[in-house]
Structures are given as C-alpha cells and as structure tokens.
Amino acid sequence: MRRRGQDAKIELLRGVPLFSSCSKRELSRIASLTDQVEVPEGKVLMREGDPGSEFFVVVEGQARVVVRDRGRVTPLEPGASFGELSLLDQGPRSATVEAETDMEVLVLDARSFSSLLAEVPSVARKLLVAMAARLRIAETEALH
Secondary structure, eight states, X not given: OXXXXXXXXXHHHXXXXXXXXXXHHHHHHHHHHOEEEEEOTTOEEXXXXXXXXXXXXXXXXXXXXXXXXXXXXXXXXXXXXXOHHHHHHOOXXXXXXEESSOEEEEEEEHHHHHHHHHHXXXXXXXXXXXXHHHHHHHHHHHHO
C-alpha cells in the first residue's frame, strides 16, 4: 500500500460532499486525523444494524452497499464516503458495506471526530449544512 501524503489526503477529502465547504486548514486537520487502511476483497466494513463509530472514504477499489429493506445494491468507487451518520450519533448502521475488490480507505473514528469539532468548531456548522442538504435530497427522492 502506498502511503498518501497530507496533500493527497486533503484533495480526497475536498471531494467528499460532507467536507466540500471546508477550508484547506480545516481539511488539513481532518486529514491528519484519518488513518489509511487496506481492506481485502470480501471484507465487511460495516454491517446493517451494528453500532458504528467510523466514517470511511474510498481511496482505491470498490465496495457495495446493501440495504436489506430496500433490496438495493449500490456501488461505491474512489471518492465515495459512508458511515457519517454513526460519526454523529454512534447509532446503528443503516446499511452493510462490503469490499468488492481489494481497497484502500481513509478512516475517521468518532474519537478523532470529536477532537476535530472541539479544536476546529467552524467545521461543525459546515457539516450541519452539508447534512441538511443531504436530508433535503433524501426527502425529495422519497416523495418521487
């Protein structure tokens, strides 16, 4: 696995909708809190209904998202992110995510996320705005 430098992590995080309005300084702090992890093909990164406390960004490889009630399978490719709800509330996972290929991901755990919000409070407002936008999109899709 190739270790990504700080600038490469920042660019990956800049493309994540949740962090897209963050400044370079904010992204730099987020990048410093993420761990780079190798994931083998077939590994389940999170299971629907299990408690969660990590957020993931796909760097390389592909995963699939399965939501039991909907019977829907959604692919996740480099740049995609998942697990943000559990960062916010440590609640149960809303889907299962499994690596379809060997992968590389960035992982931000709940403890690091809490540190981020304490150290850089401006990130909290930006995340709230991003989450509100996602909720509006979800509501619109549910109505159609």
